[in-house]
Amino acid sequence: MKKNISLFLMIFFSVLTFAQKSVTGKITDEDGVPIPSASVTVEEPGKDAILAYGITNSKGEYKVSFTSAEPNVDLKVKAFNQKPLTKQISNSDQNLNFKMDSEATEIKEVQLKTKMITARGDTIAYDLKAFDSKSDRTLADVMKKIPGIEVNTDGTILYQGNAINKFYVNGKDLMEGGYGTINNSLPKDAVQKVEVLENHQPVKILQDKVPSDQAAINIKLKNSVTMTGRGEVGTGFGDPWLWNVKLTPMFFGQKSQWVVNYKTNNMGEQVENEGNILAFGNRFEGRRINASQNDWLNVENANTPNLPVKRYLMNNVHFLSANYLTNMDKKKEWELKANASYTNNAVERESYSQTDYFATTDEAASTVTQNILNNFYTDKAKGELIFTKNAKKGFFKNTTSFSQFWNADRAVADRTNSLTNSNRHGEEALGSPTSSFQNSLSTIIPWKEKMVNVLSFINYQTDRQTLEVSPASYLQVPGFSTPSGTDLVRQNLRLKTFEANHSANIGFSAKGWTFTPEVGFNFKTTDLVSDLSNMITIPSTNPNDPVTPISAYSNDLKYTTATPYGSLGVNYKNDAWMLYANFPVNSNNIKAEDPLRNVAKDVNKVTFEPSIFAQYTFASFWKASVNANVNNNFGEVNTAYSGFLMTSPNGVNAMDAKNPIPQNNTKSAGTRLEYRNPLNNLFFNVNYRYSDAKRNLISSPIRNNSGYTIMKYLEQENHVLNNGYSAEVGKYFPKFKTNASVSYSNNTSKSDAYQNDFAYTSKNNSQSYGFKFNNTYFSWMSIDYNFNISRTKQISKSVTPQLNNENSRSGFTHNLGVFFYPIENHTVGFNWDQVNTSAADQKYNNGFYDLSYQFTWSKKKIDFELKWMNIANKKVFETYDINPQSISYTRIQLRPSQVMFTVKFNFK
Incomplete structure (x- = not known):
């Protein structure tokens, strides 16, 4: 038994120490103005697989950490109304700044298309329409189909196998943990998206001081004021x-x-x-x-x-x-x-x-x-x-x-x-x-x-x-x-x-x-x-x-x-x-x-x-x-x-x-x-x-x-x-x-x-x-x-x-x-x-x-x-x-x- 534990811990710590590299820097336009919300991704050359990604903050700053056995990787930067750029960089820690050339985007037709899963920081958002079927009526019907989320027979919601610590609706914790009623009776048509708040610390004064390994669920409704419900x-x-x-x-x-x-x-x-x-x-x-x-x-x-x-x-x-x-x-x-x-x-x-x-x-x-x-x-x-x-x-x-x-x-x-x-x-x-x-x-x-x-x-x-x-x-x-x-x-x-x-x-x-x-x-x-x-x-x-x-x-x-x-x-x-x-x-x-x-x-x-x-x-x-x-x-x-x-x-x-x-x-x-x-x-x-x-x-x-x-x-x-x-x-x-x-x-x-x-x-x-x-x-x-x-x-x-x-x-x-x-x-x-x-x-x-x-x-x-x-x-x-x-x-x-x-x- 001790051998099994030692082997598992050895594998675990070898993963931790495997050559992880970080690339930091700043993205600006051709006039030197910082570009916020630009996406920065790292990919292995010749492979259509993203190793890591990051989003620039309001100052145009980014940080991307990745792990790869390749000597070189491709770094790609994209931003609205800017010409995309790709640069092959060495697999090492470094600081790289980029200036992007302006490029007007010609829009042939106006078509809004929402991504079914998006991530920003510790928040992962799921578009409910991407996962529902014609027979679904309530939030619980759709939640069971979202990847990474599981609903037990007793109503407990799991994320990545662990129970959530909070269930919010529009950011408010009405049910104080007894969320089964809302999950089973909230019509799916009232919901815009389901957000998973990873590493969620519910006490605001502790959010930068005492970490949490549990996730929370926030149900974002289509309207800020919603009268709804379900009956049978x-x-x-x-x-x-x-x-x-x-x-x-x-x-x-x-x-x-x-x-x-x-x-x-x-x-x-x-x-x-x-x-x-x-x-x-x-x-x-x-x-x-x-x-x-x-x-x-x-x-x-x-x-x-x-x-x-x-x-x-x-x-x-x-x-x-x-x-x-x-x-x-x-x-x-x-x-x-x-x-x-x-x-x-x-x-x-x-x-x-x-x-x-x-x-x-x-x-x-x-x-x-x-x-x-x-x-x-x-x-x-x-x-x-x-x-x-x-x-x-x-x-x-x-x-x-x-x-x-x-x-x-x-x-x-x-x-x-x-x-x-x-x-x-x-x-x-x-x-x-x-x-x-x-x-x-x-x-x-x-x-x-x-x-x-x-x-x-x-x-x-x-x-x-x-x-x-x-x-x-x-x-x-x-x-x-x-x-x-x-x-x-x-x-x-x-x-x-x-x-x-x-x-x-x-x-x-x-x-x-x-x-x-x-x-x-x-x-x-x-x-x-x-x-x-x-x-x-x-x-x-x-x-x-x-x-x-x-x-x-x-x-x-x-x-x-x-x-x-x-x-x-x-x-x-x-x-x-x-x-x-x-x-x-x-x-x-x-x-x-x-x-x-x-x-x-x-x-x-x-x-x-x-x-x-x-x-x-x-x-x-x-x-x-x-x-x-x-x-x-x-x-x-x-x-x-x-x-x-x-x-x-x-x-x-x-x-x-x-x-x-x-x-x-x-x-x-x-x-x-x-x-x-x-x-x-x-x-x-x-x-x-x-x-x-x-x-x-x-x-x-x-x-x-x-x-x-x-x-x-x-x-x-x-x-x-x-x-x-x-x-x-x-x-x-x-x-x-x-x-x-x-x-x-x-x-x-x-x-x-x-x-x-x-x-x-x-x-x-x-x-x-x-x-x-x-x-x-x-x-x-x-x-x-x-x-x-x-x-x-x-x-x-x-x-x-x-x-x-x-x-x-x-x-x-x-x-x-x-x-x-x-x-x-x-x-x-x-x-x-x-x-x-x-x-x-x-x-x-x-x-x-x-x-x-x-x-x-x-x-x-x-x-x-x-x-x-x-x-x-x-x-x-x-x-x-x-x-x-x-x-x-x-x-x-x-x-x-x-x-x-x-x-x-x-x-x-």
């Missing part, structure tokens, strides 16, 4: 009656912006995810989180298939959100943002599984079958208020948010076991209300030549969860039983969490370097109170075993973490290099107190956790980077409780009171090589990542003959090693109106593990090959095609023969979307999803087909669509899994065939 109203035939309503009006002005969004359906669309935060900015803006529940307790869950969600989601959802932004002063520096959302969702899910467990020294082979029917109910409300000042002379941002959950889950489970010849039926119910409040403050104040930054984050959350299982006899956990006549077992849990993080730093800048010493204090405390009722301990046949007291079913734990720290941030940026590093020293003070058991655990340890990132830009189109970091984690309250806790009807969990607090140390390093050339529409990136996680505790689950599990932990040093590499190449072919990309990834993990007190080593290797293709060359047809091939190999090695095995699994998925335009305003669409899996001698092929017809009333810009989904009426998804201890067959219920009629329109 649909009904359909199925069981039950189907509906789909989407109403999303939007307004984008120079002083204010707003978006109102209401979406409801029962046809399998997961619209509630549009409320998620997908881009978080950077640490200088404060801290924002997607508030979520501490879901410690769970009913048994039916499995979900590896399919698009619309194929299996049995839902009934209502999602309402509103986002508002307004400038509060004439300079447009102060902004007020108010966001609110409400989700009401009911989901039904059902699956059947058969698991064959291998025989071990202590256990005979057994087969467990289970049928689970779920009903999940989600009620969630969220509100957020944000005040921001983002100016060159100061920064202020305060974010206050509140979330409330009223969730409830239900399950009906039937379980059989061949070894015990048992057949049990259980009904399970979980209620889980949660309240969550956060306030984040960040301000940067200039002080002479320095900057003072104060950060404050406060989080308070309460979780109340009650899990009931009826009848009590459904549980068959070793060592436990229920009194005769007991109807149910009830697990009560309450969590109260308070977190406060405060810090202050001061920044010094000189000659491209910025040094930021910082001091801070992080504090977090969690109170856990739980009680497991109607459970008793079965007396042991061993008289030496201690009697389990009644308090074994309760928890009263307080877990506190207090971490004062000091750190030094180092940042540097020039035309070629970008560096940022942080060197924190943390004093970790962790305490777990359990008065019920007279147990008090603590850790007091000083840790040094440096992180560093360096990026080098060369030859205009290339970027190479390395990063490394050390991280220490000391567990949370869920690793410290010692009383029995029924986290699921599958079993009862508990940590041994004698076990110490977990201590995990992770070291990781990575490197990346990136190329993006908007002149020939070529983008690619290569990545490598390695990590070593050292832990002092290792889990050792114990499974009984009924298929239930009790989790315990052993005090033993163990490691989890991960290394992976990936590559992606994408290119747009304008002549054929085709965008294509190929990708590959290889990830290997190796870890120590236990099963029923037997140690083994688990090694997993997964490989993935991907291909994407879309074409709009023909006026009568457009094609979108994606496929992915995956292979997974799992090896378990142990002195115990039953745990010594090797398994492999492969899969193939693809999606084909074809649209035909036989007559003006008429569209016929065909969609094909295919998911194939194979393991051992088991193979399952799952195909799904959709057919649609759409008529467009072009004058009113209204679409009438008739769509038939799941034509083959495939009702179940089948898959086969091999694990170190078992083999599983799973059958999952899917959505049946359904027909929808939908009217789609723009608000303006």
